[in-house]
Amino acid sequence: MSKKQNLLTLICIILGIVGALYVNYCVPETWVESRIQYQMTQNDQAQWQYVARGKTQVATDIVAYQESPLRQQNLDKLQQAPSLKQQWVFIEGVQGPSLLKADYHFGVWSLLPAFIAIALCLISREPLLALFSGIVVGAFMVGKFDVSSDVLIPNMATTDAASILILYLWLLGGLMGIWAKTGAAQAFAQMMSERFVSGPRSAKLVTWMLGVLFFQGGTMSTVLVGTTVKPMADKANVSHEELSYVVDSTASPIASVIAFNAWPAYVQAFLFVPGVAFLATEADRLSFFFSSIVFSFYGIFAVLGTLLLSLEWTRFSGKPMRKAIARARLTGQLDAPDAAPISAKELHAVNIPENYRSHWLEFILPLICLIAIAVFTFVASGSPQIHWAFGGALLLAIVIALGKGMQVRDMLEGLGTGWKGVVVASIILMLAITIGAISKQLGGGIYLVELLGEQLPFWCVPVVLQILTMIIAFSTGTSWGTYAIAFPLAMPLVWVIAQNEMLANPEIFMMICFAAVLNGSVYGDQCSPISDTTILSSMTTGCDLMDHVKTQIVPASYAAIMAGMLWTLCALVLT
Template sequence: MFSNFTLFTNLNRLALLIFITGFSLAIYIHHSIDKTWLEQRYVYEIFQTSQGKDAYIYNGQEIEINQVVPYQSSPLNQQHLNQLNQAPTLKQQWVMDDSQSLFLLKPAFHYGFWSLLPAFITIALCLITREPLTALFGGIVVGALMLGNYDLTDSVIIPNLASQGAAGLLLLYLWLLGGLLGIWSKTGAAQAFAHYMTENYVKGPRSAKLISWFMGILFFQGGTMSTVLVGTTVRPLADKAKVSHEEMSYIVDSTASPIAAVIAFNAWPAYVQALIFVPGVSFLATESDRIAFFFSSVPFSFYGILAVLGTLLLSLNITTFAGKRIRAAQHRALTTGELDAPNAKPLSAKELQRCEVPKGYHSHHLEFILPLITLVATAVITFVVFESPKINWAFGAALLLSAFIALGKGMSLMDLIDGFGNGLKGVVVASVILMLAVIIGTISKEIGGGLYLVSQLGEQLPFWTLPVILQLITMVIAFSTGTSWGTYAIAFPLAMPLAWAVCQSQGLANPEIFMMVCFATVLNGSVYGDQCSPISDTTILSSMTTGCDLMDHVKSQIVPATFAAATAALLWTACVYFFA
């Protein structure tokens, strides 16, 4: 007991020392380190309005281009930015180059390797304290001080929480998801579903994991929706079958974004294609060309393929590549029935772990299945109609249907509201963690850690080393920021022109194959970093929906994920060396 207390005290002291060091360095950086400004190009599909004006679509809205200047005269081109000793006055400007191509210029900056400090502080505190709330807050403080924002509440936290994206996350994960889980807990729907599946399909841990894996493949939209949908669906049957929470969170997380990169009939190609235009490259000239390029590159998504195969092997109880933590978790669950490690702090609160069905209310598995079908159907239909799934509509429809079924079967409104409230309480801590993760991601992007890493590359690299270097850099960016899509926005506009320059300067025989491999490394490296990051929304949600301790999930998942990433790196290198 005494030794444990001493260890706990020493870890707290180390965490405090790291925070104070980061705090001091942040102030020093803001006052003493000069910003390095970089030109950022954004390419959009330009069209003519009915009035004959150039316009483009951004966030679903048509925006007219009112003023265009020659690229060479823009104060935001790299030549002018190199001469700056203060922030540029313009935030963005439309320009036209010598080939008559239109693109949007925006300035961005970094502090050199110091730009990685907030991410380093956050991840270090997370690993030491195993407490993500304080770790994320520490990273936010350090990042805000680097930017000179000393008013954390009014200048940093409130503006970020007031954004449309943050409000959408709160609506979805606190109100809709929390309310749905609470009603399912109150009606006993999840337990009834688990009992039905156990009686008819699930005969033990292996079949429970196989069903979980299959559902992860089935919902191949990727990202938070797949994570939440699969996690909430499979947890009751997996808990009943005594599958450890570390195994379940790994299966859920590793069949979310990885499968979306392989079965890419989702929103990913439409988003990514806007980031990979390279002037003069014929197979990336138009939007349809770039989407076709995305799908042609899918066979090179080695990490996504291997990650999904790794979870299949685990589902079949083949743990050769799973790492000792997952093997230990599996052994613990089988021998003791304990689904969590000792001293674990699951993100899912006790309100969602117990079932308090009102006296006289009879649960039925269809109370779980029908809302789930409604959720999936709404997401699919809105994806077909609007080209993007309306996730809030999907979860809102499932929530309303669950409530109406409960009321129709005789549950009192008071009991229903009580279940809804318990659901909100059950996810409030995870929702706060999610909000802080969004804020630290925004700050990390503004400080420019990703820009710094990518800017270190040069065109004189041996061509066969570039794919792995791009993979490593995007892994670090995504791990540091907790977002794969944010990493795409940073890395693709820099990596694709660089890959083409290497093709041209070194005279590669098959440049399109080389570009496909480099594209796949950025796509997959970002997925790996996002998947393994303790500040990623999908990592947090995988832990929350499966009831796992966040850091237990991170530490157990990183071994099989890294094995898949290392194998993918070898395959990418072999492809470009022998075929490009």
């Protein structure tokens, strides 16, 4: 970093810490009532039960809503934290009990950790420093001054953190290391170049088609497509900014359009609105989800934008992307001169043992195994078992290498190289999860949604919801986490507005607003430098994280603007 960048970084960190201490000592929490309505049934003992995360749970100690200390009227009188954080209550006119929760926020201060992390990413281009600084600021805001014991260790001891460690460090890193040692990726790139890829356009088109084909979305799509196409695209002289954009923008956006994946089952749980017949049952909510896909304008435009770029039509790609394309074509430099990719160069270096002959099938067969396991487990259980898929692919790659005569010592060396190559990226992912958890705890998303009022003109509601969810997802780095915050608050609000305005087609209005929340969250997640998919897209394609963010945000914003205009038009014309 330059002296100016160092100074700005230091000032940003100091201001963040000062602000955090001010919040901790001077800003009281604002407590907010929130309700979660599960689909409730009664068992043989007449107990109310519901299904959460695949397990049947029983609601206990149910009280009348008027008696609950978690009612907003009671929370407004609090001088300190409530004695209860959640309680089951009966609400008049609602079938079965509802879960009442007490959440809090610090107003606009709740956004401080995410703001510091994102600002430092832009200033210093060092995601490790940015994320850690954001975590420290968030920890100080809630009075946790022993950051390692009170924040890092508890969050890194979670199932999510362990999943990242196993999947992205051990399994993905090991698989990439084995491919680097056997030369399988280079052999695949050579085969594709000889048979299918003749230049940047065809390389990007292959990437785009794979992104559409792997429509499960999220981290699996970015990892699978990124690792598959990088050697081929490097050989075709595709800049890493182009490649990471195509990989990232055909992950979650396509999953919101071709929704035969885990998204509908997850999202429908947040869509129940008391008294709304077309959202009454799980089947109704799933039908509502799929009926709303025609309004997923951002997902459609994002995927079309990557197709246009793949076809070398760059009018809507933005100046930073065009600059990256020109650099790669004219100089052969796939990264900017000052780029610092978060994946190690060792993963892309060829270090094949003597007398070992590489073959492109060593790359394809593990991929087929990975996809087959993921698809089979998705069909069988409704959720793809990603760890099984990557574990099976790694095991098959090792078996093939040893079967072809590779020494155990060379195989272990390849695994070690792979693990070393993704250590930094894995740490960044774990820190991203931690700052996302802190942002959620501080209630930034709840505060932003609270800014909405019931007096909004109905035609501007979709765009307002889009903007709010874009900010929430960008600040927290997660679309699914944004859904959990936004949908339970937004959908009842939209229904009230539809009734107050006496709209002729309230269900269509609900679909438009639903699509705005769904797609706004995808945009924010996709463009956030603290998002796991953004980080993984950069890692697997060998791109500098902030170069990826800065080049992707322009075409993604074009897609978001066009989507917002269409949602407004549809609200005016169709409802």
